[in-house]
Amino acid sequence: MKREEIQKGLVCLTRGNFGKPDLNRVEVEGGFLMVKDVQRRNFFLRWTLGVWLIQKEWKIYSRLKGMRGIPQPVERIDRFAFAMEFIPGRPLLRGEALPPSFFSELEKALNDLHARGVVHLDLRHKGNILISERGELFLIDFNSSFGFKEKGILRRYLFPLLRWVDYGGLLKLKERISPDLMTPEERSSLKQFNRIRKLWIFN
Ligand SMILES: Nc1ncnc2c1ncn2[C@@H]1O[C@H](COP(=O)(O)OP(=O)(O)O)[C@@H](O)[C@H]1O
Ligand SMILES: [Mg+2]
Structure with a gap:
């Protein structure tokens, strides 16, 4: 999935502050995904804290793949964002x-x-x-x-x-x-x- 594709049907549910990610619900074929994204943080935060947080959290979600009670990891979009299962x-x-x-x-x-x-x-x-x-x-x-x-x-x-x-x-x-x-x-x-x-x- 490319970044351009997530722009369509995107609803920002929580706007992150400081280096924290935005939480965006993205409509895809057959449902929704949750995208955690630091792209909109300023240049400095995005490339420091932002990249680090996204990488760290994606690694953990990936490690927990298949576990019940955890949104399933779907895809790393780029270094600023990853997609996971959306839990209504x-x-x-x-x-x-x-x-x-x-x-x-x-x-x-x-x-x-x-x-x-x-x-x-x-x-x-x-x-x-x-x-x-x-x-x-x-x-x-x-x-x-x-x-x-x-x-x-x-x-x-x-x-x-x-x-x-x-x-x-x-x-x-x-x-x-x-x-x-x-x-x-x-x-x-x-x-x-x-x-x-x-x-x-x-x-
Ligand atoms: N996979 C998900 N499905 C549905 N809602 C989610 C999901 N992940 C996060 N949220 C919503 O976004 C809020 C913030 O997410 P969270 O991962 O706790 O971000 P933060 O790191 O900013 O605290 C949650 O309280 C929840 O309401
Ligand atoms: Mg939280």
């Missing part, structure tokens, strides 16, 4: 009534992600979880993510720590959205997590 649906809302199964599904998606050596690191934001029209859960936004090689010192020592950060993010989200569903164990884990997070540099 909506982001999570604060205080919305969710079945308890929602969080076990989220945990399952997170486990699958971790099984592929990827950590998400931005789960606390409701906007990074979509609920499709069919009620399925999707994890999106791998801008803050890391993918670890199978072997190596980082996988061995840093990966377990970051997996734990992801679980903390999940609990934080649960506390915000469905506090009534939290078990006493989860509450005490979250408390512990928050205590330790105060020492964390990426707050």
Whole structure:
């Protein structure tokens, strides 16, 4: 797919600021694609942060290809943009009534992600979880993510720590959205997590 082809039937759903990408819904034969694109950022940001973010996120989506609960990667358009499956649906809302199964599904998606050596690191934001029209859960936004090689010192020592950060993010989200569903164990884990997070540099 060429850049000229995505201009037709394009609707910008979110305009990125600073170096962040725009999110464009693009109409194609047989449906829609979501295109994440930094082309409209200024020259400097596009060629630095922009190119880096797109490359990094595309690599992670590609690594997660075939996994349930992730929009499927479709194509790298050029160095500034990539296309993925468009998920018709909506982001999570604060205080919305969710079945308890929602969080076990989220945990399952997170486990699958971790099984592929990827950590998400931005789960606390409701906007990074979509609920499709069919009620399925999707994890999106791998801008803050890391993918670890199978072997190596980082996988061995840093990966377990970051997996734990992801679980903390999940609990934080649960506390915000469905506090009534939290078990006493989860509450005490979250408390512990928050205590330790105060020492964390990426707050
Ligand atoms: N594949 C997708 N299908 C449908 N909507 C999406 C998709 N990817 C992103 N979005 C929408 O765009 C918003 C921002 O996307 P996200 O990947 O989180 O970008 P950012 O890096 O700017 O936070 C999401 O909250 C969601 O509403
Ligand atoms: Mg986001």
